Amino acid sequence: MEVRRRRRLIAIVVVGLMLGGVGTWRYLFQIDGPGYRPKSAGGGFLVAPYVQLGDEPRFGTTESLTILWQAEDRATEWSVEARDAPGGAWRAGGKATWRTDTRPGVGPRRYYRATVAELAPGAEFTYRVRRNGKALFESTARARKGPGQPHRFVAFGDGGANSWGQMGIAYRTALARPDFVMVAGDLVYSKGRLFEYLDKFFPIYNSDQFAPGAGAPLLRSTPMLVAPGNHDLLERNLDSYPDALAYFLVWSMPLNGPLSQVGASHTPALFGTKAQQQAFVDLAGPAYPRMANYAFDYGDAHWTILDTNLYADWNDPKLRDWLEADLAAAQDAPWRFVAFHQPPFHSSISHGDEQQTRILAEILEKYRVDIVFSGHIHNYQRSHPLRFVPERDASGRPIEKLGRVNGRWTLDTRFDGKSRTRPDGVIYLVTGAGGARLYDANQHGDDSSFQEFTARFVSNTHSLTVVDVDATKLTVRQVTADGEEVDRFVITR
Template sequence: MRILNLILSSLLISFASFDLTLLLAQEILVKPYVQPGDGNTLEGTDVKIIAWLTDQKEATFVVEYGIKEGPVLKAKPVRISLDFEKPKPFIDIIKPKVVPQETKPKVEDKPKVEDKKETIVKKDPPLIEKEQHYFRYHASLKNLPFNSEIHYSVKLGERIIRQSSFRTRPTPDKSARLVLVGDMATGKAPQKAIAWQIQKEKPEALIALGDIVYPTGRVFQYMNYFWNTYNDVNEPSITAGAPLMASVPFYPILGNHDIGARFPTTQDALGAFYFFYPPTQGPGEGSWSTPLGTDTAAAAKFKTINKHSYPSMDAYSFDYGSAHFLILNNNKASNMDSPELIQWAESDLKKTKQQWKFVCYHVPAFHSSRQHYSEQQSRSWNPMFETCGVDIVFAGHVHNYQRSHPLLFKPEDKRNTKGRVDGTFTMDKSFDGDKNTSPKGVIHVVAGGGGASLYLPGLEKTSVSLKEDFEENYADFTAIMNADSYSFVSMDLEPTKLAIRVLNQEGKQIDKFMITKPTK
């Protein structure tokens, strides 16, 4: 009996000393990650956002941050509830893609003409659907000095949820490394290999070139396909991915798959707006903004919850080191012909004093793949890019890597009813990015190899068939194409030199080029 009493006493003491806050604490569903926040120009100080997601248990968090060996600052997070009902059963009407009638499929790589009859297909969600209930937290880290490494800790009581660091934006006289990649999270192995290779590059920031999460960009799909590759990775590897977002802010661009779900049938549609915190100095809401459907109550609720990202994610810009980046949503649902949008973009590009100018959107204007070839709505913007001194346009959408010769393009006044934009090309084929590093024209880069299934075949076949089928609409503007590797772009920025390397899922270099400029 004495021994039993001793055991019971020991258990009671242990229980009394147990930290009940751990038992009652929230479950961390998405670990804290870094976001760009409302940093636009390189004036004054920088800002960053730390955000994370939990279940809906009550708890008190604090974010501690500061430069190394400097004072420890504290930021109190803001919390908001996210509640989504289980989606209703649905039936999709699948409209088969049809090759335009003027094509004559003779070459083996051409798409097969399918029956025009609509097919009713019952679609079962790939994962078990359920109601979703979250607390979303974010803390603003303000007045950060440029050119600095900021250390941060997110704490729940005395428990450290995440401890990491990030770089604030560099000023124009400093060097910087960024990564650009699109068409990313499908839940498959290639995205994890690419994330692993990106981490090895140690970028300061990443620009996601659209189609961030497949198949329709829902919150549910982020929870299953995205975070476990780019953020919540305990043991980084080529098969697991890497916790990039703990230290690398992602600048988001909307792709067609990011806006593939709609209210009110799918309450967690447009997941990108819930999770990303981009700069907000854009043109505001307009015909170019992502449509929210006809359910006014659902749209109003969405705007209230996501005022940090809607409508700013559709069009924004920011300075990073010696570069200026213009971000646009150029999907079909966005009115790229809007005079207001064009005027804002042109003014934005002209007023910047940065040495380098880059435009980033999802749908490429110039590429040599048969997939998505006729989606050429952005070709009409090229003359404005030329006038404003844009160096490179980056896009995704086409699942491979392509780089054009520097080119000038004069579009015809009348647009092809099938979406194609005809015009006159002038190409600088003397530019090789090695001996000749001064391009005459705008270079167009497709970097859509981030994880989604690759688009084959390569240039040797497509250049023949596209010219045969589309005649003067297609020109030999593609300098290099790699269709059989997943890949991403690594950009090294300096005030007078830009070095681009393209790496595949094995870390092997598949392209490189350099551009140089005299000092401003």
């Protein structure tokens, strides 16, 4: 009996390592349970510095970026400096501020931030972080680009599994040299905890190494903007996992979403003792719950980011009115993109009954959204340009029953992204092959298993989306971790 148990144990370890790398091994043996604490980043940091857009949704005459890092809870003087050209004079950045986390099992630690301002749009600059007057960290970054400045972004989802696939995608992303990265949810597995970020996210996307088997020093130079997925916000019991909901602690993105009240409908409600809840709310500040939805401009594009987890009912007029107002105000932008985790239209067997985001389709069409980026399904899919009319109840609301939203779609099958480059409808991309275990590999190449709205389906490899944007043309490529291009299409005005 003991021999058989050992053989089963060895088999579990081997399969886990093959499917998901070290992260799966930890998951199987619960090494990342409530008491697990990963190692610090070193160099005086618990988390090394990384750049964020911050609460800057709109363009200014000059630009700024926010530098974030984590360090021990000590009486230490931290500062940030920047220079605009190699060899130029260093200038002081904004004052470093911090929040102290003393929660049992999580702290003590400090979450630091400082702003580098007065940047020319699209300009490269160098910043360094100093502790007690000594420079500990230095990196280059680039300010947000403004209208008329071509830019490139990379999009993917479902990466934070500490897998070889995730490391390869991080490496390939850095090779693409994007101006920013958009992640369509499920940032870390499997509970959205701070310690999962420390173990499965920052060491890969902000690695000191640049290699397919390690990751890349991406976050220190490239802003990453993110949409919340189910694995990011659905674990909310702060008694069981006091470091849950780390989404609201480790990111700094625009605070222009529709929901700002703690405990409001359509927000990730908190569970646990009042003391644990209040400690989290105090740490998160204005980010919770507002930062779950937000919008921003970059180059010639406007972005709208939505929280489409199950507690958010996008049939509610308050949410729909905010979305309509945001998109209506962006009609002068050459391009409009929307990102949310759960895709409305896909052909995978996995999550086939999760269609609730289809109730957004008519708003997206009304305001001429060009592409919707989603994750959740761990593969790549592209729809034909699509228009959708959902079935409605007597009050006129789209009917969503047990996740399914029936209706009628109209497809633009003439669009091929090559000779015909002006789509009639919204293109829906699933780019969820960012590193977690792939879904539905058996469907790859099986056209008979696809819905008629599916134009491209790649489920046998991890991949990322590379998009080049100027005022009159989008070039969209899907690239594997090995650099193979598996899809390409162009949209023109």
